[in-house]
Amino acid sequence: MPRHLLISLIAAASFSSVFAEARPWKSADGTRTIQGEFVKRDATSVTIKTDAGKELTIEFTKLHSDDVKWLDTNQPIGGLPPAADPTAFFDNLTFKDTRETALKKLKVSKLVEMTADEAFIGRSGLNGVFKTRAKIGALDGFLYFDWTEAGKLKELTLQTDLRPESDYKSVLEPGWKQLGELLTGLYGKPLQKGPLPGVTSLTDGMFSPSHLWKIEGGSALLGTARDGARYQLVVRFTQKKPQIVEVP
Known part of the structure; x- marks a missing residue:
């Protein structure tokens, strides 16, 4: 196994990734919250899977700014990690x-x-x-x-x-x-x-x-x-x- 794949080793040892776990998503005004796993996003919305297994798409205009910021940090559009470096x-x-x-x-x-x-x-x-x-x-x-x-x-x-x-x-x-x-x-x-x-x-x-x-x-x-x-x-x-x- 390539040495840079520490994530794979950690996942195999039950270091759960944030993307496999439900997190709270708040409404724009912060008065309502729903638990769900991140599925995908685009420039204007995010799709999550609720605890009931239903996929729900939320427009950013209806999403709290903290959650939009979380997406931009953790799931930026086209923001894949840099190509694996063999010296990592x-x-x-x-x-x-x-x-x-x-x-x-x-x-x-x-x-x-x-x-x-x-x-x-x-x-x-x-x-x-x-x-x-x-x-x-x-x-x-x-x-x-x-x-x-x-x-x-x-x-x-x-x-x-x-x-x-x-x-x-x-x-x-x-x-x-x-x-x-x-x-x-x-x-x-x-x-x-x-x-x-x-x-x-x-x-x-x-x-x-x-x-x-x-x-x-x-x-x-x-x-x-x-x-x-x-x-x-x-x-x-x-x-x-x-x-x-x-x-x-």
């Missing part, structure tokens, strides 16, 4: 991407969705703006970026929401196992594989990797991290060449 390592992102090209790709991604108004991106950057459309186990995942001085993508980090120590085994571990299986399916057998890092081995601000893979243009590491009294799963995609890391 996550969805369709590569280490050649600038902020502008990364944003363009992520806006049409079926893997992640934007959680903030694009108008604010120029002020705050892309960090934490994009969230995985479906959960990693019971966790949400967010993307964080690091750039070279030349403005090219240097490192991409997928971080889940933070959870207390009481959730480390019951919530974080199942998500960690799922990510390990997905990344192994994508990149093959890891160069290094260890157990879930022990919660007592993590100091504040520490990331402890358990797995290491070679990817296009660098390496990927999976592990856990600590922030104060809370913990999260982390997948770090970096241009650094694979180096065997110490596993607690």
